[in-house]
Amino acid sequence: MRPAERFLAACRNQPVDCTPIWMMRQAGRYLPEYRSLQERYDFLTLAKTPELAATITLQPLRRFDVDAAILFADILLPLEAVGFDLRFVPQVGPVIDHPITRAEEVARVQIADPQDQLGFVLETLRLLQQELHGKQALIGFAGAPFTLASYAIEGRSSKDYRKTKCLMWEAPQAWHQLMEKLAETTLRYLRAQVAAGAQAVQLFDSWVGALSPLDYTTYVLPHSRTILDGLKETGVPVIHFAVGASGMIERLAAAGGDVIGLDWRIDIGEARQRLGRDHPVQGNLDPMTLLAPQQVIAQRCNQILQAAGPLGHVMNLGHGILPDTPVENVAFLVNTVHTLSREVPAGSSTSTQG
Amino acid sequence: MRPAERFLAACRNQPVDCTPIWMMRQAGRYLPEYRSLQERYDFLTLAKTPELAATITLQPLRRFDVDAAILFADILLPLEAVGFDLRFVPQVGPVIDHPITRAEEVARVQIADPQDQLGFVLETLRLLQQELHGKQALIGFAGAPFTLASYAIEGRSSKDYRKTKCLMWEAPQAWHQLMEKLAETTLRYLRAQVAAGAQAVQLFDSWVGALSPLDYTTYVLPHSRTILDGLKETGVPVIHFAVGASGMIERLAAAGGDVIGLDWRIDIGEARQRLGRDHPVQGNLDPMTLLAPQQVIAQRCNQILQAAGPLGHVMNLGHGILPDTPVENVAFLVNTVHTLSREVPAGSSTSTQG
Numbered sequence: 001m002r003p004a005e006r007f008l009a010a011c012r013n014q015p016v017d018c019t020p021i022w023m024m025r026q027a028g029r030y031l032p033e034y035r036s037l038q039e040r041y042d043f044l045t046l047a048k049t050p051e052l053a054a055t056i057t058l059q060p061l062r063r064f065d066v067d068a069a070i071l072f073a074d075i076l077l078p079l080e081a082v083g084f085d086l087r088f089v090p091q092v093g094p095v096i097d098h099p100i101t102r103a104e105e106v107a108r109v110q111i112a113d114p115q116d117q118l119g120f121v122l123e124t125l126r127l128l129q130q131e132l133h134g135k136q137a138l139i140g141f142a143g144a145p146f147t148l149a150s151y152a153i154e155g156r157s158s159k160d161y162r163k164t165k166c167l168m169w170e171a172p173q174a175w176h177q178l179m180e181k182l183a184e185t186t187l188r189y190l191r192a193q194v195a196a197g198a199q200a201v202q203l204f205d206s207w208v209g210a211l212s213p214l215d216y217t218t219y220v221l222p223h224s225r226t227i228l229d230g231l232k233e234t235g236v237p238v239i240h241f242a243v244g245a246s247g248m249i250e251r252l253a254a255a256g257g258d259v260i261g262l263d264w265r266i267d268i269g270e271a272r273q274r275l276g277r278d279h280p281v282q283g284n285l286d287p288m289t290l291l292a293p294q295q296v297i298a299q300r301c302n303q304i305l306q307a308a309g310p311l312g313h314v315m316n317l318g319h320g321i322l323p324d325t326p327v328e329n330v331a332f333l334v335n336t337v338h339t340l341s342r343e344v345p346a347g348s349s350t351s352t353q354g
Numbered sequence: 355m356r357p358a359e360r361f362l363a364a365c366r367n368q369p370v371d372c373t374p375i376w377m378m379r380q381a382g383r384y385l386p387e388y389r390s391l392q393e394r395y396d397f398l399t400l401a402k403t404p405e406l407a408a409t410i411t412l413q414p415l416r417r418f419d420v421d422a423a424i425l426f427a428d429i430l431l432p433l434e435a436v437g438f439d440l441r442f443v444p445q446v447g448p449v450i451d452h453p454i455t456r457a458e459e460v461a462r463v464q465i466a467d468p469q470d471q472l473g474f475v476l477e478t479l480r481l482l483q484q485e486l487h488g489k490q491a492l493i494g495f496a497g498a499p500f501t502l503a504s505y506a507i508e509g510r511s512s513k514d515y516r517k518t519k520c521l522m523w524e525a526p527q528a529w530h531q532l533m534e535k536l537a538e539t540t541l542r543y544l545r546a547q548v549a550a551g552a553q554a555v556q557l558f559d560s561w562v563g564a565l566s567p568l569d570y571t572t573y574v575l576p577h578s579r580t581i582l583d584g585l586k587e588t589g590v591p592v593i594h595f596a597v598g599a600s601g602m603i604e605r606l607a608a609a610g611g612d613v614i615g616l617d618w619r620i621d622i623g624e625a626r627q628r629l630g631r632d633h634p635v636q637g638n639l640d641p642m643t644l645l646a647p648q649q650v651i652a653q654r655c656n657q658i659l660q661a662a663g664p665l666g667h668v669m670n671l672g673h674g675i676l677p678d679t680p681v682e683n684v685a686f687l688v689n690t691v692h693t694l695s696r697e698v699p700a701g702s703s704t705s706t707q708g
Contacts, residue, residue, distance in 0.1 A: 160676075162642060169646035212640050212672075213621045214657055246601030247620030266601030267567045286566050288516060292523035303568055318566075322514075 003067035004137040004199065011200060011237035011259050013280050013312035019305060019341035020067035021334055022139065025320030026060040027072045030327065033059050043088040047073050050123040057128055061136055063327065064334045068137040068200070069128060071193075073121050075143030075204050076151055078185050081112035084152060092156065099155035103167065103174035109152070112185045114192040121189075122196040129197030139239075140198030142190050144205035145182040145223045152178070161210045168219050179223040187230040194234040202239040202261065203227060205252075209244020209263075216248055221255045228256025239282055243319055250274060264318030269307030280312035285333070287317040290325045294332050301336050310341060357421035358491040358553065365554060365591035365613050367634050367666035373659060373695035374421035375688055376493065379674030380414040381426045384681065387413050397442040401427050404477040411482055415490055417681065418688045422491040422554070423482060425547075427475050429497030429558050430505055432539050435466035438506055446510065453509035457521065457528035463506070466539045468546040475543075476550040483551030493593075494552030496544050498559035499536040499577045506532070515564045522573050533577040541584040548588040556593040556615065557581060559606075563598020563617075570602055575609045582610025593636055597673055604628060618672030623661030634666035639687070641671045644679045648686050655690050664695060 001009070007020040028034055034056055037046060046052050056072040076094050080086040085097040100106060112118065128138050150164040151157075158164070168175045190201050208220060224240070231238050240257025246266040253260050253275050262271050262283035272281055289300050304315070315337045321330070355363070361374040382388055388410055391400060400406050410426040430448050434440040439451040454460060466472065482492050504518040505511075512518070522529045544555050562574060578594070585592050594611025600620040607614050607629050616625055616637035626635055643654050658669070669691045675684070 160642065162645070165640075165642050166645055169643075169650045209619060212618045212638075212654075213624075214654070215640070244598060244619065247624070248600075264566045265563060265598065270567075270601070284566075286519075286569070288514065288519050289523075291516070291520055296523045300566075300568070 002135055003065070004132075004134055007067040007137040007314065008199065008237065010312060010314045011239070011280055013278055015311065017342065018338045019308075019310065019313055019315050021315035021337045022066045022068040022070060023060075023317050023321055023330070023333075024070070026064075026066060026070060026330075027056045028321060029323040030321055030325040030330070031059055031063075032327075043074070044086075047077065048120045050120055050127055053120070053124040054127040054131065057124070058131060060330075064331055065338065066136065066334055068139050069132060070139045070202075071121070071125060071128070071141060071198070073124070073141070075141070075147060075206070077118060077121065078112060078142065078182075078189055079148055079152055081114070081117035082110045082181065082185055083108060094151065094156065096151055096155045099151075099163075100153050100167070100178070101163075103171035106174045106178045106181075109178060109181050111181050112188070114185075114189040118189055118192070122192055125193055125196035125198055137199045138197055139200045139202060140190065140193035140196075141202040141204060142186045142193075144203050144208065144220075144227070144242075145179045145186060146208045146211070146220045147204060147206045148182045148186070149175075149178055150207050150210075152182075158207075161207065165210075165215075168215070172219070175219060176223075179220070180226075183223040183226040187227045190227065190231055191234060194231075194236050198236065200237045200239065201231065202241055203257065205240070205242040205245075208242050213248040213251055216245075216251055221251060224255040239314075241282070246271075253279060259314060261316070262318065267307060268304055268313075269309075272308065277309075278312065280314070281308065282314040282316045284316070284318045287319050287322050287325070290317075290321065290329045290333065294329065297329060297333055298336050298340075301333065302340055305337070305341050315341075356489055357419070358486075358488055361421040361491040361668065362553065362591065364666060364668045365593070365634055367632055369665065371696065372692045373662075373664065373667055373669050375669035375691045376420045376422040376424060377414075377671050377675055377684070377687075378424070380418075380420060380424060380684075381410045381412075382675060383677040384675055384679040384684070385413055385417075386681075397428070398440075401431065402474045404474055404481055407474070407478040408481040408485065411478070412485060414684075418685055419692065420490065420688055422493050423486060424493045424556075425475070425479060425482070425495060425552070427478070427495070429495070429501060429560070431472060431475065432466060432496065432536075432543055433502055433506055435468070435471035436464045436535065436539055437462060448505065448510065450505055450509045453505075453517075454507050454521070454532070455517075457525035460528045460532045460535075463532060463535050465535050466542070468539075468543040472543055472546070476546055479547055479550035479552055491553045492551055493554045493556060494544065494547030494550075495556040495558060496540045496547075498557050498562065498574075498581070498596075499533045499540060500562045500565070500574045501558060501560045502536045502540070503529075503532055504561050504564075506536075512561075515561065519564075519569075522569070526573070529573060530577075533574070534580075537577040537580040541581045544581065544585055545588060548585075548590050552590065554591045554593065555585065556595055557611065559594070559596040559599075562596050567602040567605055570599075570605055575605060578609040593668075595636070600625075607633060613668060615670070616672065621661060622658055622667075623663075626662065631663075632666065634668070635662065636668040636670045638670070638672045641673050641676050641679070644671075644675065644683045644687065648683065651683060651687055652690050652694075655687065656694055659691070659695050669695075
């Protein structure tokens with residue numbers, strides 16, 4: 001199978017010759033060729049210049065036999081498009097200079113037109129589509145509304161999401177208005193990404209693990225569902241990923257997504273039991289494992305492949321690759337996943353094998 | 355029922371007149387009377403002076419109708435007893451000056467004699483036992499071996515537990531030696547706390563949520579089990595608490611503990627289904643909820659009480675009280691839990707009511 005075909009088949013619970021793999025942040029700081037670009041351009045220039053963003057997206061594909069390319073961009077770019085001042089501060093990360101501090105300020109948030117305001121991302125995807133010729137799958141992505149809202153309110157990454165939760169509890173009407181605007185923007189953005197060539201998209205709800213399941217269901221789920229329902233008409237597989245949400249994967253699945261992305265804090269076999277064995281899943285190696293001896297990496301891979309089974313599983317890390325990850329361990333992981341999963345007869349643990 | 359009786363009955367899945375409540379860090383910085391002591395003494399002086407530690411332990415009981423007193427101490431005090439230099443740095447928290455950096459250094463870790471090296475904690479418990487006259491339950495506690503080991507290796511609180519995980523993976527034999535020493539120290543410490551008057555103890559595995567379930571099972575569970583098995587002969591209820599471990603509560607229960615302490619990232623009703631309805635649980639209100647309007651606090655309490663049911667549930671927060679929590683909201687929470695749970699006929703959702 002060609003890598004793109006393998007990845008898309010796994011997302012649809014169809015038979016594969018071996019388990020496909022890609023890694024969150026596979027285009028990033030652990031690669032010397034990325035760091036050398038980073039020395040010459042600031043982050044927003046890299047993300048907003050289609051030729052540079054496409055080059056970075058392709059860097060890991062020149063080194064590793066990954067089955068998919070993930071667009072190089074940032075989950076917060078749409079915040080700029082809806083009216084926030086976004087900066088990337090070295091050693092700090094993204095900073096929003098004028099975050100929402102009162103419920104009334106939600107009125108100033110716009111719904112973005114992605115063609116107009118995020119056109120550079122769409123152009124990057126068009127360039128990538130030409131370069132890839134359909135060999136590796138091209139994955140687009142966006143941040144989910146809770147994750148966007150938490151940056152819009154906190155102004156930067158937060159340990160406890162205090163301001164976000166307080167606005168949510170104290171001004172639920174304003175909260176829902178904000179989430180509706182962010183959901184509508186995100187839906188338009190992801191549809192435009194598919195129109196520009198993305199063959200799958202991932203919705204990152206990176207910080208939603210800060211919430212109780214009841215708060216998730218009340219304040220977040222309806223808005224994530226708007227996006228996930230609205231993407232069905234595109235026909236491409238949608239991966240719905242959250243961190244720290246092991247207690248509510250059923251709720252994530254209820255919000256939608258063809259594939260549920262898991263972090264490493266759950267046994268992938270137990271997750272499949274809870275979701276129903278036919279529900280495709282992605283994950284779930286602890287990114288820190290790539291700093292361990294290769295013997296440990298291989299053991300962990302094997303355990304995940306055995307627990308997940310050969311159908312409906314996209315191998316990935318449970319979160320992004322760490323900046324000091326040895327490049328040779330990434331190559332080892334990719335090869336190990338393909339080799340070990342070829343040894344397991346496809347469909348051996350299920351009855352839906354064609 | 356007297357508060358102590360109510361708390362102990364809930365820990366043993368026996369009928370109660372209403373749901374008992376205590377709160378992690380109920381003796382702490384949100385109380386003005388604690389802050390005024392903090393202005394006069396540094397943290398280690400407060401923790402190591404039995405009269406001061408007992409006074410602080412009792413402060414919340416003078417304000418609120420909580421059902422238990424939790425010893426004022428710190429989970430890291432045993433690290434000092436086993437040979438580490440422990441300091442508390444304002445704005446930073448606990449710091450270990452010479453953490454373990456190589457596997458060979460595990461040899462320098464001692465097994466502590468709690469009578470000798472942690473006698474001030476035992477004296478605090480004896481003072482408290484006299485003061486409480488058995489009205490409120492007296493809870494002792496200790497940090498679990500993984501949480502202690504992570505401080506011994508990282509030297510301070512960590513975002514990703516990188517050094518800890520790397521030692522664990524690269525030098526498993528040294529890791530297990532370290533964990534055995536910490537488990538033996540912790541077991542002796544908790545047995546001594548019971549002998550000094552603790553009527554229940556809580557084992558805090560605060561940071562174990564950083565691990566995958568497989569790593570937990572391989573590197574941590576056997577050592578937590580040493581402690582939890584070894585405490586059975588004391589006859590007192592043991593609460594086994596972890597944060598961020600929603601994906602592996604069954605494994606925590608397999609390690610042991612009469613009561614499983616839950617953070618807020620799981621529905622308490624779903625947790626009881628997974629653990630078996632008869633397994634007592636503690637939790638699980640998001641501590642941030644105490645900063646919300648009282649109407650929200652009451653709604654969240656009600657949902658937890660309904661989902662948990664009236665038997666085998668100790669109400670608590672999912673983690674410690676935040677320093678800027680309004681005192682009046684704590685009083686509101688305690689009263690609301692007692693009032694709402696009195697309205698639910700005890701035993702209404704189970705068949706084991708006497």
